[in-house]
Amino acid sequence: MVNDSAHRRPEHNQKHCSLCGAETIMACPLCNTPIRGDYHVEGVIVLSGPTPTPSFCHECGEPYPWTAEGLQAARQLVQELEGLKGSEKEALSKSLDDIVRDTPRTALAVLQVKKFLGRAKGPATLALREVLLQLATEAAKKGLMGG
Numbered sequence: 001m002v003n004d005s006a007h008r009r010p011e012h013n014q015k016h017c018s019l020c021g022a023e024t025i026m027a028c029p030l031c032n033t034p035i036r037g038d039y040h041v042e043g044v045i046v047l048s049g050p051t052p053t054p055s056f057c058h059e060c061g062e063p064y065p066w067t068a069e070g071l072q073a074a075r076q077l078v079q080e081l082e083g084l085k086g087s088e089k090e091a092l093s094k095s096l097d098d099i100v101r102d103t104p105r106t107a108l109a110v111l112q113v114k115k116f117l118g119r120a121k122g123p124a125t126l127a128l129r130e131v132l133l134q135l136a137t138e139a140a141k142k143g144l145m146g147g
Helices: 065-080 086-098 105-119 121-135 136-143
Strands: none
Touching: 065 086, 065 121, 086 105, 105 121, 105 136, 121 136
């Protein structure tokens, strides 16, 4: 999230993200619905931090580019894991969709990720953990980091 008040404070907009260099967007690339930001009510002061970056379009439900790219990177890292069978890598890869969404399957996905990462070896294991903690919903993060 570069500027959660892009229309109200356009002087803070940027053409590219200063962290990753990607072109910034203000609307869903698929359906062109504006990305929600700060909800402003004239005369009301809200003391809170910046608006969280959404993972999915609220109109069409498709992942925003940063979510899709993160999932793609996570799936590529799964293929680099050592110590897992092909079927285990496939199951782990499928569970990633439920790590980035709060669904009834999120708890199961967290269990599967923890189980497979506990058996995996190699440098991709740590990299995958880091990517998942960036992508995961708050509920999934708690499950992944908890006992």
